[in-house]
Amino acid sequence: MGKPPMKVSPIQGAQSVSRTLQVLRAIAGQLGRGVSLAYITHQTELTKPTVHRLLQALMAEGMVDRSEEEGYFLGPECYALGVIADQRYGLSRIASTPVKRIAEECGDSAFFSLRSEWHSICLIREDGNYPIKTHVLQPGTRLPLGVGGGGIAMLAALDDDEIERCLDANAEECATRFPHDQRSDLLPRVAECRALGYGINRGSVVSGSWGVGAVVRDEADRVIGSLSIAAIDSRLQPDRQQQFGPLLVREAKALESKIQQAQRTRR
Template identity: 30%
Template sequence: MKAASTTAKPARPDRDHPGGTQTLHRAASIVRLVAARNRPGMRLTDVVKFSGLQRPTAHRILKGLIAEGLLTQDPESRLYSLGPLVFELGLAAAPQFNLSDICRPSLQRIAEKTGDTVFLSVRSGHDSVCIDRKEGSFPIKTFTLDVGERRPLGAGASGLAMLMPLTDEAVQEIVRANATRLVGYHNLTVPALLAALAHSRVLRYAWNDAHLADGAATLGLPIINRYGHPFASITVGAIIGRMTETRRAEIVSILRDEIDLTEKAVRNPNQP
């Protein structure tokens, strides 16, 4: 069952972003908010609610973003969605952010070895964003994530994997920022998320069997960059009946081997 989501941190107090910097921060926050609800679109009332901005301010920024092509508004439904400029900028930036290209062979091998669906996600602020997906041969598929889908970190194994290596202080900051959004994921609460994180740390891999889809389970591991920060994750999703402890151990072993290759490629991009 798909979970509705919103995104982006609430707008910070004005003193943190004086002048033009404040406006830029607000505009970027709204773009992230709309990106999280891009498929159905987002109402002005929801932008106001989740951005923490006053209605006139939010409306003014939305009009500016539409004028620049960063957002569009459906003339009938009045819902906001991402504009054509976002797509164009993404194409221009793609050669510099080629994690999908680096990981594609690994994702394919994992899908072939496990027979299940494999997801590649990256961290974006307090969210995780799915950027690639490979299907295995098992006839019952578990599509718990769509490519381009954005979720709060911790609402699923992909985000849990990226939270695992962080300090408790960093985790608390992220969880506080996302607290009001978690309810959209099977009524996930902050205590439940923190319990899932603690359990994942004991297991030494991210594990989620409750907060995404009925009858599905997902496990995963983080990808660490050259600076020691978890910036992405690879996860495997399957029906819960396939995720026995023995099989989970097998999948984790496969993931570790492929993530080792990925981390070497990320840390040494110029080496063949």
């Protein structure tokens, strides 16, 4: 997928925090595989001494581990924080059942992605039984809103002012990494999604890898994520778009009810 988005925080004095998060995201992007110092430096576009200094600090705090043979990994403190965060949100547990059900129904790959301001992060992937799969989206993949079927659905669910802010915030990243996901590409997809109720990606990220997605909202009607499927293009032509788009919308509505119930229970 290339480099993850690496933006310096606009908050004065927060540059070190922003750089530290860049390093953690670069490590996390390899989905449990070890990464080298050179890899992190390339992904973050930070200098080698800066990355080395940040890694030393993160290792001292247990946020990063290092293996002589395999390189750097997320450490046990990251896992502990993730467990605590999951107790607050619980989305991976709640969303895993519908994602698995969708994958079984369509035979292709199904996903739940979480909104993170102007980006989405894939949390769950389940593969169906069709032997040819698309591998663009994996747990941990971070994409600008509007990229991919689920990203289109999330972007379209924002109000117009939010859409403009999102497109402005992601313009440089999309110009660099997603040449077929520019403002002029995304706005027609937003209009289509609003008309249909679900977003369609016709291979904008990787040619031949198509997707369909539906937005998921919380109790306050805020966009929190999406359910989506991805497949090779021959598996997502209009007939199957019309079959599985509404299915995703139904599953998203059911998931919203589960999430809202969980939110009320935690009060």
